[in-house]
Each structure stands twice: as structure tokens, then as C-alpha cells.
Amino acid sequence: MQPFRTHTGRVVPLDRANIDTDQIIPKQFLKRIERSGFGEFLFFDWRRAADGALEPSFVLNQTRSKGASVLVTGKNFGCGSSREHAVWALADFGFRAVVAPSFADIFATNCAKNGLLAVVLRQEEVREIVERSAEAPNYQLTVDLEHCRVSDDRGFSATFPIDEFTRHCLLEGLDEIGLTLEREAEIAAYEAGLAQRRT
């Protein structure tokens, strides 16, 4: 996994609450058996009209989103289906961090496994960022995982909570399966006990 330490990037504001994973990546794109190439299908039904033409009113199609890497959005982002394809699509599009007042559980876990940082800020802080980004199309944020801080170069600064293990894995880009396999002795002992209890 690609480590995440600190990242500065252009902001895309998507000011809607409860964006579900069906919107992030519609089901017709879940049939692929690869892990890559989902970026072009990100928010497909919002980005494209029924005839496939780009919707100029949708923020991801505007010049400001070119090269953007920080998505700022409403509460309960990523609710619904467990599809990790939603995270793969965001990451493949170029996003490194998503900032929101809250995330759905499975989505947040999926983010952590893919080096995409899910940053929880307070509602009013998210609103402040959305307003600032509306005023400046080139608006950028720095997301610093080492200090758990989000800031811009115009005086905005806020800290965010994250559990220590997730932070550690992201900072080091760790292979979590490898970490678990280090506990082979404990797992085997548990399984032996299990067999005993159940016979």
C-alpha cells in the first residue's frame, strides 16, 4: 500500500450529504475482475448524461477538478454497499484524501486499506472549507497525517481524530495481512482451542 504522510492538493467540493457507493461507482462497473481502471467510472451517472456526454454542471467535469486530489463532501459519505470499487474509483481518479463530517463504517475501512485517507472534521469546519473553495477555484488543502491536521495557506487549520493503528498502517504503508500472519502461533492456538470446545 502507498504510504500516506502529508499531502497538499487541489480541493473538489461536493456539497451533498449521504452520498452512497451506488453514486460513487454504479453497479454496471462492478463486473470487472481487476482492481484498477475504475477512475473513469467515478460518479458516472452524475458525470455523464444518458447519451454519455459530460455534464458541464457537475463539479468533477469542471476545470477546477483537473488534477484535484482532495474531495470535500457531506456527512455519511460512502453509505450503502460494501463495494471497495468505490474506493478504487476515487483513488484511481487521483484522490488521496476525502474530508467529511462522517463516513459510513465499511467505506472508511476500505479507504484505510487502500491508502486513501478519510478525514473526519466537524460540520462547521467542512462548511468553512466548502465556502473557501467556492471563492477560489485553485483552493488547496494540506492534509498532514503525522500531525493529524488539515490546513490551507489562508489561516484555516483543524485537527482530526484517527485511531492509532489505522494511522500507523497508513503512515508506513503496511501490509495488514502480513501483520496478522505474524500472529500465526496465537491463531493456531485459538483454532486448537476451538476444535476442543466444539467436540
Add this chain to the structure above:
Amino acid sequence: MGRIEKVMSEPRTLLDKIWTDHVVCVPPGRLPLLYIDLHLVHEVTSPQAFEGLRVAGRSVRQPGHTVATVDHNVPTTPRGTPIADPIAALQVETLAKNAKQFGIRLFDMDSPDQGIVHVIGPELGFTQPGMTIVCGDSHTSTHGALGALAFGIGTSEVEHVLATQCLPQRKPKNMLIQVSGRLGHGVGAKDLALAVIRQIGTDGATGYVIEYAGELVRSLSIEGRMTLCNMSIEAGARAAMVAPDDVTFAYLEGRRFAPRGRAWDEALSRWRRSSYDPGAKYDVVVEVDASRLAPLVTWGTNPGMVVPVNGRVPDKNELKTGDAAGAARMLEYMGLEPGTPIETIPIDRVFIGSCTNSRLEDLRAAARVAKGYRVAPQVRAMVVPGSQAVKRAAEQEGLDRIFQEAGFEWRESGCSMCLGMNPDILQPGERCASTSNRNFEGRQGRGGRTHLVSPMMAAAAAIAGHFTDIRNWQFR
């Protein structure tokens, strides 16, 4: 010793009991490692996980604790014809290849046991009280109806469980939902599930495991409990559970993969320890009064937007509170005017199926409504049993004939139009009364408009051509 006994006998939540039983170890500075008893696998969220194993040269640690089926992609037209969509076909073939390579039991498309993963798990007796169960699917919460801790995971976690049979997990918080009252005539578990989401919100249970309790919950069948637990993810819950009781044990006894003989007796005594402990401490307690519950219908694009069937789409004043711009957008998508009476909304399609409502009791309830009637001429209605076993049982009872004589299509089992990964989808602008679980934009097909209802309400809507209050239905 005395002190230990006191601690042991303290009332505990079902989550706390199962959690403690499954923590393998808590490595310093890391999350507890939770042992997984049963891993359910399907074709959509697993190919990248198996590929990950191959790349890393890893194997499946416990193939015997892993069960696979195909459900999301499979067509519901008669079996035996190849899958027309080559990408879907490849995904189904890939699961078969992976199952073979890694030695996993697979209920393939032509298996008499194929079905929606959350329908066949309990049906075959794989799902048992006190277990930890995961699946790369958010509706894994369904299995909590039998008193298991069951939750949905992403593909990276699928790979993790395949390789290690464990998951590093933060312990969720405990939420007790105490349901009081009695369900009135024509009101069922689906209405209760929608009422819970309406009350606590679509993120009301984020970070929690819900334990449902109360006499009403006890009075529900296992299938009803499954409907209730199934939709708890729509309130953000990590999982949902009902503590096992005699209803649970009676459901499980004799199922193919349930314990037998002496093992059954031992399992029973183990399972009884997972009963509901009055006095256990929960982080949050929610009281739900179901006594005046009406059959419910969703009007918007998330499952918390629910009104009684005899109610109206919220009017402009009601929509002003909260996210007004969002509500306006939603109504535009749904093609609805504020204040419209629900019973006047005409529908084009009806879908009876999904892991929420495709079990035998659901089909019986819908068939009772449909019996002796005809589907309205402008409506296309389909019934998709949750599994081949459900389909056979329904056919034995003659439910297929009732449906077909009424003009419903009778299909093969799968997820079907709940998420429209197979050819069963809505056309843009089509309005559907659906027994599934999500009314998200485009969920059942781009531009499709989904209203979530119970199986009885869906059947009645198919016949009336619009939503109608099942409490006034003339059964034939």
C-alpha cells in the same frame, strides 16, 4: 474465585459475549484480532481478493469455513442458458476457478442450493448462533437474526479473512433497540425495519451493533427477524442481532449443515448462553413503539425517507427543514410533487425479491394478496425467489401458479433487480414498488425510481397499479 464468578455472571450484551469468545489476541499497539467462523463469498467482491492471494503466494487458511455462491450477476431467466453479458460471465467463471483452486465449497448457478448468499446461509444451516460471520456484502447483517455477529466487509478484508481467518477489528459500540407494541394487520417486519431507519436516521447506528429486543421482536419468525436485521445497515449499523431463543433453535434443527446428534445437544447448551440478558449495559438504548405503525412507503432516494401509505409526500414547509436543496433535487429525481398522496402515485414495475424479502414467508404473503387478481395492465411485475430451495418450496405450495395466473413473472433465484447487475433493470423514469432495501438514485437502473415497501404492499400495488393501503385489501 468468588470475584471472578461475579464478573462472569454479570449481564452482558450479545455483542460483548460473541466478541470476547472470538478475540484471538490483542497485539500491542494494534487492533484486537477477531476470529471469523464463517466466510461467505460471492462473485462480485471476491475476484480481486483471490488475485491478491495468488500475487502474494498465500493460500486460504480455512477452506472449510468458507462458502461461495453466485447471486449478484446471475440472470433470472430459465437456467441452462449461458450468461449473455461476457463480463458477468467471466466474473461467474472466475469464482468457479478460484473456488476450485483454493478448495472452497461453491454453490454454482446450476446447483440446487444456489441462491442469494444471505438466503442460503441460514437456509442450509451454515449460519448459527454465537458465530462471527463476514461477507463482502453490506447486507451480511441479515445473519444476525440467528444471534450471530455478522457484518459486511470490503474486498481487502475478504482477502485478509481468506488468508488468515481473522480480521483486525475495532470493537463496535452497543445499541439496544427495544421494540414495544404489536404489529397491526397488514404491517410486518419490513415496515418495522423502515420505521427504525426513519426514527434513527440513515447514519443513526454508524459505529454500533444493534441488538433488537422486546416481545414484538421475539414474536417475529426467523424470516421476519432476517428482514429486520438485513435493513439495519441502512441505518449505518455495523451489524444487527436478535439473541437466539427457541424460535431460533427450532428453525435450525435438522438443517443440512447444522450440528446433529450429540453435537446438536452440545451446540444448544452453548447457544443458550447467548440469550438476551436483561440488565446488560448498552451505550445507547432506543425505544421504538410499533403499536400504531402503518404500512410504509419510501418517497425519496434514501431509506429513511418514509411515510405511511395513507400519508403524503412531504410538502414544501416540511421539506424546508434540514437539507432543502437536497430534498428538492430528490423530488425532481423521483418525479414527485410535494404533498402528493402516496396512494395516488401510479407505478410501472413491481419487484418482489432481494435478501430483504425473498424468503418463503415473503412469497406466501405476496401470493395471498395476489390470489384471484390480475396485475394492472400497465404494470410489469416479477417475483424472484431468494434461492432455488425457496423456489421449490413455493412451487410445492402452488405459489408460482397463483403469481403466474395473476400475471406476475416467476423467475429463477438471485439478487436480480435489487441492484440490477443482471439484465433485470428499470428503464429511465420507470417507477417501481420494490421489496428490496435501497432506493438510491439509479440503484435499480439509471433514472429508475424506487419505492421500498413490504411484499404485501408490493403485490397490492401491482394489482391496483398504484400504492394502496393493504389494511383495506379484499383477500380472495
